[in-house]
Amino acid sequence: MTASLSSNHPPDVSGFGFDRDVLPAAGAGGRTPIDLREVFGFKPDADGGQRPLELEIGSGKGTFLAQQAPLQPGTDFLGVEIAKPFWRHAADRARRLGLSNVRLLWHDAEAFVRAHCGDGVFAAVHLYFPDPWPKDRHHKRRSFQEPFLREVHRVLGPGGVLRVATDHEGYFEWMQAHAARVEDVFERRPYVPPASAGPGEWVGTNFERKYIPEGRRFQGMILARR
Numbered sequence: 001m002t003a004s005l006s007s008n009h010p011p012d013v014s015g016f017g018f019d020r021d022v023l024p025a026a027g028a029g030g031r032t033p034i035d036l037r038e039v040f041g042f043k044p045d046a047d048g049g050q051r052p053l054e055l056e057i058g059s060g061k062g063t064f065l066a067q068q069a070p071l072q073p074g075t076d077f078l079g080v081e082i083a084k085p086f087w088r089h090a091a092d093r094a095r096r097l098g099l100s101n102v103r104l105l106w107h108d109a110e111a112f113v114r115a116h117c118g119d120g121v122f123a124a125v126h127l128y129f130p131d132p133w134p135k136d137r138h139h140k141r142r143s144f145q146e147p148f149l150r151e152v153h154r155v156l157g158p159g160g161v162l163r164v165a166t167d168h169e170g171y172f173e174w175m176q177a178h179a180a181r182v183e184d185v186f187e188r189r190p191y192v193p194p195a196s197a198g199p200g201e202w203v204g205t206n207f208e209r210k211y212i213p214e215g216r217r218f219q220g221m222i223l224a225r226r
């Protein structure tokens, strides 16, 4: 995906977008977990407890968050996007839509999870249409591989799920092989679209809608924390 956006107004991320520079330096062992509730203003749930938190990795222009967050007002959603123009666009969109349960962080999601996310903090992690890195010599850059899957397992709470969709046949084969390597900690389940997906859609993101007319085949899976 090319990181260029057209917009008829300058994006305003205030209150909804966070720059990676606000994060503390990684401490001992490369980890400095932060209290992610601070990002959402420490709002309690109806019983005074902690609200569930979900993470989207590579949120692009923020379409999944814009569609799904209003359907789950009791859940907070953090999108992490590495491309600054997309991050800006998504944070501005969340602000314009008044999505008080959405925040966007400009950062490398893998580094963020490793360094700043505590154990069991997320109810779900969403990874929709991750970059497939099709050349053999670039496969090592793919997000979906064993070390990262074990990190995702660490940050998921009991009953937590990793939800993944891709349009890339080769990457899906790779995903199946790597999912098999983490069967000790994840149970694989068939993919089910989120409630916000439109008829016939897998997720309903910008990427998916762009390629539906080409007749691309989409595939996905859910890994449930054991």
Ligand SMILES: C[S@@+](CC[C@H](N)C(=O)[O-])C[C@H]1O[C@@H](n2cnc3c(N)ncnc32)[C@H](O)[C@@H]1O
Residues within 6 Å of the ligand: 001, 057, 058, 059, 060, 061, 080, 081, 082, 083, 086, 107, 108, 109, 110, 128, 129, 130, 131, 205, 206, 207, 208
């Ligand atoms: C193919 S796009 C899909 C975007 C969006 N999920 C969608 O379906 O429209 C992949 C996105 O992942 C982002 N991305 C790639 N590597 C990332 C990383 N390590 N951390 C955060 N975002 C990343 C890219 O900048 C891009 O926006």
